[in-house]
């Protein structure tokens with residue numbers, strides 16, 4: 001199977017669904033808040049989290065139609081995190097996804113509110129995937145999404161990251177930050193995809209493990225890209241971690257060992273799929289692709 005073709009096709013599917021959802025909100029062109037949400041949401045991006053959710057749903061034999069609104073919800077939460085992460089009080093970045101950051105294009109207040117609105121809208125979207133599922137499962141999925149995004153997940157990880165600025169971290173401390181800050185949303189994409197697809201408890205466990213290993217491999221390769229990447233392909237300026245004296249995998253381990261660490265986690269992700277059928281092939285290829293990613 002051709003991974004690039006698969007990723008392109010999936011990205012189109014997700015982006016069309018996002019446009020449909022935005023259009024369903026009414027005349028977004030007339031509202032500054034919705035313009036800012038639209039601006040950041042449709043600025044590009046790999047759509048990795050929704051693609052993972054859909055791929056995990058299909059890996060257990062589920063249909064993507066039910067899962068698509070939840071997939072959009074994950075992209076909204078991810079985009080909100082990028083908008084807030086770029087703010088002057090956080091990373092103070094000018095460029096995201098190859099264009100001015102939300103607060104540069106609009107203003108700081110609008111960017112904060114666009115992030116807030118995307119986060120809350122995500123739960124409305126996620127709820128669209130739930131009718132027909134057992135009531136207990138509906139509540140579990142929403143709770144899992146909130147947990148991954150919140151104080152014990154992404155937001156908690158971001159707080160630890162802020163506190164760690166300028167400090168030298170151990171590998172374990174840095175990994176703990178990444179498991180929450182970046183890993184929690186990638187992990188939950190896989191868990192929820194497998195659950196929505198009707199996976200067995202064992203399959204859900206295996207795909208969750210895949211998501212955890214994928215998350216770490218993704219973060220390590222992200223750190224490596226920040227040192228070695230091409231700004232034109234990345235859509236942002238590289239070297240930002242080093243400028244902010246952040247502890248990263250290449251800083252702590254050196255580049256060759258960081259590459260080795262990425263390879264180990266990719267293998268871990270592949271191993272998690274070994275009992276799953278051919279339908280998990282996109283996930284296998286996607287994990288391997290991390291080792292050669294350019295954006």
Ligand code: GRG
Pocket residue numbers: 044045046047048078080081082084085090097154155158181182219222295
């Ligand atoms: C502000 C609550 C809050 C959280 C921010 C995820 C995050 C926490 C900040 C992003 C900072 C960052 C660059 C982290 C490294 C890993 C990462 C999430 C990269 C961006 O994700 P991609 O590569 O982006 O999937 P695209 O643009 O392709 O969607």
